[in-house]
Amino acid sequence: MNHASMLLRAFRDITVTRGWSLTQWETLIRQARRADVLASLAVRLREYGVLESAPPEARAHLDAATILAQAQERDIRREVLEITAAVEPTGVRPVLLKGAAYLMTGLPVGRGRLFADVDILVPHEHLADVEAALMLRGWVTTHHNAYDQRYYRRWMHELPPMRHLVRQTVLDVHHGILPLTARFRPNPALLLAAALPVTDHGDLRVLAPIDMILHSATHLLCNEEFSHGFRDLLDLDGLTRHFSAGEPQFWTRIARRAVELDLQRVWYYAMRYCARMLGTPIAPDATTFLDRGEPPLIGGMMDALFTRALEVDHPLAANAFSSAARRLLYLRGHWLRMPAHLLAYHLTVKAFRREEEEHASP
Amino acid sequence: MIVADLAGDALHDALKGPGMRVRTGSVVVCVRSSLPQIAAGLALHYANHALEPDDAFADFHVAVDPPTSMRRWLRPQVQFYFDGQVPFRPLPLDQAFPMLEWGLNWCVSAHCHQYLALHAAVVERDGRALLLPAPPGSGKSTLCAGLIARGWRLLSDELALIDASGMLVPMPRPVSLKNASIDVIRRFDERAMIGPVIHDTIKGSVAHMTPPAESVRRAMMRAAPALIVLPRYRAGAAATLVPLGKAQAFMELVRNAFNYHIHGESGFELLADLVQRCRCYEFEYQDLDEAAQVFNRLAGASA
Numbered sequence: 001m002n003h004a005s006m007l008l009r010a011f012r013d014i015t016v017t018r019g020w021s022l023t024q025w026e027t028l029i030r031q032a033r034r035a036d037v038l039a040s041l042a043v044r045l046r047e048y049g050v051l052e053s054a055p056p057e058a059r060a061h062l063d064a065a066t067i068l069a070q071a072q073e074r075d076i077r078r079e080v081l082e083i084t085a086a087v088e089p090t091g092v093r094p095v096l097l098k099g100a101a102y103l104m105t106g107l108p109v110g111r112g113r114l115f116a117d118v119d120i121l122v123p124h125e126h127l128a129d130v131e132a133a134l135m136l137r138g139w140v141t142t143h144h145n146a147y148d149q150r151y152y153r154r155w156m157h158e159l160p161p162m163r164h165l166v167r168q169t170v171l172d173v174h175h176g177i178l179p180l181t182a183r184f185r186p187n188p189a190l191l192l193a194a195a196l197p198v199t200d201h202g203d204l205r206v207l208a209p210i211d212m213i214l215h216s217a218t219h220l221l222c223n224e225e226f227s228h229g230f231r232d233l234l235d236l237d238g239l240t241r242h243f244s245a246g247e248p249q250f251w252t253r254i255a256r257r258a259v260e261l262d263l264q265r266v267w268y269y270a271m272r273y274c275a276r277m278l279g280t281p282i283a284p285d286a287t288t289f290l291d292r293g294e295p296p297l298i299g300g301m302m303d304a305l306f307t308r309a310l311e312v313d314h315p316l317a318a319n320a321f322s323s324a325a326r327r328l329l330y331l332r333g334h335w336l337r338m339p340a341h342l343l344a345y346h347l348t349v350k351a352f353r354r355e356e357e358e359h360a361s362p
Numbered sequence: 363m364i365v366a367d368l369a370g371d372a373l374h375d376a377l378k379g380p381g382m383r384v385r386t387g388s389v390v391v392c393v394r395s396s397l398p399q400i401a402a403g404l405a406l407h408y409a410n411h412a413l414e415p416d417d418a419f420a421d422f423h424v425a426v427d428p429p430t431s432m433r434r435w436l437r438p439q440v441q442f443y444f445d446g447q448v449p450f451r452p453l454p455l456d457q458a459f460p461m462l463e464w465g466l467n468w469c470v471s472a473h474c475h476q477y478l479a480l481h482a483a484v485v486e487r488d489g490r491a492l493l494l495p496a497p498p499g500s501g502k503s504t505l506c507a508g509l510i511a512r513g514w515r516l517l518s519d520e521l522a523l524i525d526a527s528g529m530l531v532p533m534p535r536p537v538s539l540k541n542a543s544i545d546v547i548r549r550f551d552e553r554a555m556i557g558p559v560i561h562d563t564i565k566g567s568v569a570h571m572t573p574p575a576e577s578v579r580r581a582m583m584r585a586a587p588a589l590i591v592l593p594r595y596r597a598g599a600a601a602t603l604v605p606l607g608k609a610q611a612f613m614e615l616v617r618n619a620f621n622y623h624i625h626g627e628s629g630f631e632l633l634a635d636l637v638q639r640c641r642c643y644e645f646e647y648q649d650l651d652e653a654a655q656v657f658n659r660l661a662g663a664s665a
Contacts, residue, residue, distance in 0.1 A: 021417075058419070067476065
């Protein structure tokens with residue numbers, strides 16, 4: 001039996017799981033757990049009325065993940081309020097990004113999504129104020145190594161992750177959506193200017209729908225590691241379906257915005273893989289806009305790399321090419337993040353550090 | 363079919379090949395390993411556990427094998443693999459079997475949130491379950507081993523799993539004995555099947571005791587909680603039971619819970635209901651024989 005894409009098959013059309021054998025369900029649960037989408041899978045099964053047909057053995061894991069996702073939802077809601085209160089004295093209205101934004105605005109992709117941390121975007125000129133305000137309320141930086149601090153503060157689009165001393169929660173404070181050194185340069189001022197308030201939470205903002213989708217696409221394609229590649233793909237598919245439904249102007253508007261934000265190529269690839277892997281519906285006339293983002297020559301190779309790397313990273317979904325694809329994309333991710341001389345320096349430091357860490361372990 | 367039905371070679375072949383699907387109560391684990399210590403440990407301590415066919419659903423896929431790094435030539439090590447991932451740092455090779463046991467505990471406590479999981483031993487007699495919640499060093503496992511040697515049924519020496527209806531879910535697996543308690547149990551019950559002692563682990567010297575066959579056979583029968591006892595080993599102490607207030611018992615359960623924070627309001631209600639239904643005590647002891655008598659009276663008295 002071909003295990004390769006159980007997870008993909010289930011998310012493309014959840015009703016196909018109805019006739020699945022116990023062995024197929026076992027593979028699905030393993031792959032969903034690895035991709036961190038067990039609770040999203042439970043949500044999807046329930047939505048289409050097929051949760052009841054899941055065998056009890058699989059159901060136990062789906063229920064466990066649902067309980068965990070509900071707990072994380074409670075925690076994130078509280079955490080978001082804590083963050084808002086901490087930042088309030090600076091007069092900055094933070095923009096929630098990714099999971100926390102989906103949750104606080106009640107988007108379908110937020111249901112059952114598991115979280116590792118909260119991400120916010122603030123204007124670069126207020127970064128120091130925001131960091132100081134957060135430190136006053138118990139958030140401290142996590143990277144104490146001088147190289148790491150410099151890496152984040154000089155080159156990256158975010159502060160080193162901050163951890164709350166008491167609650168141990170992690171917060172990423174961004175001032176952009178791609179590194180300062182990156183090949184593509186979306187202007188954060190454009191994103192901040194278009195951000196919208198969250199209903200019932202006046203102090204909080206989220207990106208405008210189209211920007212939210214483009215950020216999700218950027219996250220999916222410009223990362224250097226793909227451990228959450230499948231979940232990011234689900235996010236992008238869910239957001240695109242949600243916001244394009246009944247919006248005839250959607251495809252033209254997002255294509256224009258992609259140009260404004262220097263994300264034309266990112267948007268091209270994002271839709272290409274979303275449609276190819278999850279069947280995301282794209283309006284027929286949108287392809288002309290999309291094709292302007294098509295890169296010359298390397299399309300075939302990128303397809304081969306991404307369709308491997310965005311699959312769940314699980315032994316039963318891997319082939320001989322999977323880990324090579326991830327390694328090449330790791331290099332590509334870095335390549336997009338910084339110019340060659342910085343990249344060479346950064347990877348050298350990381351290589352030596354890894355060696356040190358291995359020798360230090362017991 | 364049970365593990366003991368596999369002849370020596372068949373067990374090795376299964377472990378090296380597709381893996382052995384072992385049922386531990388409501389959880390089925392698929393174990394793979396190339397190591398003779400793991401084969402021997404499973405043959406000794408899981409002899410009575412049910413073997414599930416290859417097409418049965420396994421909840422967790424684990425492997426215990428030497429890591430692939432170059433260091434294996436310098437100092438032999440062992441790694442616990444959870445479906446291909448490595449949740450822990452490797453340990454010295456001779457700790458392979460304890461690592462499997464610790465890894466399996468982690469599989470359950472980190473994933474089975476359909477249950478409220480407490481760090482506690484659970485034994486049962488005449489349909490009444492006794493919970494022994496306690497931090498390491500309190501003599502919980504020793505007491506648990508002593509009670510099962512005197513005929514109590516083992517549900518678990520490490521994990522109290524409470525289902526949504528408040529019943530305790532058995533997961534009979536080897537009882538982990540540490541340091542002095544290894545010899546205490548050897549003297550207390552000469553029929554006890556205790557595996558090799560492994561020294562210098564993170565918990566000191568450890569050895570495992572095979573769970574009674576009867577407890578393993580009844581692994582699917584949930585038990586109603588009746589008693590909560592906080593044990594404390596103290597040299598020179600006479601076996602003494604002191605009633606414990608419900609509120610304090612509740613706080614002790616929370617302190618020893620793995621996933622209370624995940625269960626929110628329903629977790630609170632489940633534990634509140636549990637302490638309401640149970641008689642709660644603190645218990646100090648030194649002598650295991652004396653302790654076993656106290657508990658047998660306690661079980662009889664609640665009839």
